[in-house]
Amino acid sequence: MQTEFGAMLKQWRSIRRFSQLDLSLEADMSARHLSFLESGRANPSRAMVLRLSDALQLPKPAANQVLHAAGFAPVYPNLPQDAPELAPVNEAIATMLRHHDPFPGIAVDRHWNVVQSNQGAAMMLGLASPNGGANLMDILINSANLDLIENWDEVAVLSLSRLRTEILELGGDEKLSALAKRLSDLDRVKQIDVAAINFNQAVIPTIFRVGENRLSLFSTIAQFGSVQDTRAGETRIEMMFPMDDDTRRFFAQR
Structure with missing residues (x-):
């Protein structure tokens, strides 16, 4: 049996x-x-x-x-975020984000909830999610009918692909699956002509519209490969970098 x-x-x-x-x-x-x-x-x-x-x-x-x-004790710890053992990890995240200012830097958990951010990101998140409790996928979904993201279609297609890859790698995840369904069910997503999107680019940035400012940012994502804690090990640090001088000046002036 x-x-x-x-x-x-x-x-x-x-x-x-x-x-x-x-x-x-x-x-x-x-x-x-x-x-x-x-x-x-x-x-x-x-x-x-x-x-x-x-x-x-x-x-x-x-x-x-x-x-x-199989009848054995877990091998990987699952500690609360404020556990003393994780203090060096939390400090490392804070240091990386702080040193990345004035450009946006955020730390997100497995489900794309923002757990830490620097001043540059706090300004962007305040504009995108003024009520707090920011989730990056929620922001994308809620901005479908806004002018916040100029190239929303490109970002949505790439984000949906990324969500589906993460779900597959994790062997399924209810919360990520719910986010993916909410995104894919949007009328705007259903109307996207994926064949018309130019993926043959060295970098596909996210282009934000903030008042009269057009901010073009691309990201790099890092994780702690040696952290064994199940929660902290899944924390991702996303650093956003300017694609042009106008974007660089916008953040430098703030």
């Missing part, structure tokens, strides 16, 4: 589009033993669960889940 671990293993193998032979080779084990683990005819050791988690490139929360399903 298939166990909970066996069902999860098979599900993740399907998500990663591995055959049993593919995964057995990746995890350096026999396909027969893998078949036995999936069917429940054999139980895994803790080391085997970790080996399979690594071969499947499971997100840390998912690795904890399969460990639990």
Whole structure:
């Protein structure tokens, strides 16, 4: 009889589009033993669960889940944001954002909620989300019928693709799936002619309209590869850079 671990293993193998032979080779084990683990005819050791988690490139929360399903304690911590152990990580994020001023810099969680921002980003977020509680995907969705983002169609198509990629990598996520559905269900998105969008560009910026100012910004995103905490390890730091002198001057003057 298939166990909970066996069902999860098979599900993740399907998500990663591995055959049993593919995964057995990746995890350096026999396909027969893998078949036995999936069917429940054999139980895994803790080391085997970790080996399979690594071969499947499971997100840390998912690795904890399969460990639990196999009867083992989680290996990755899940600490509150203000835990003393995470103080160096929080300080590193604050330092990176502070040093990036006057240009916008933000830290977002797994679901695109803003958890930290610098002064440049606070100004932009105040214009885009004046009531606080900023979520970057919410801002994009809510600005569909506004003049805030000049190239909204381009940004929406790229953002939807990114959301779907993240959902696939995570093996599903209800909150991200809800954001993706809200975005894809917009009438404006349904009317976008994707073939007409020029993706053959070195950089596709986000172009904001702030009063009479046209602000063109592109982003780079960083994560902490060595942080083992499930929440902090998924925090992403997005630094926005000006594409032209007018944008550079706008932020420098503030």
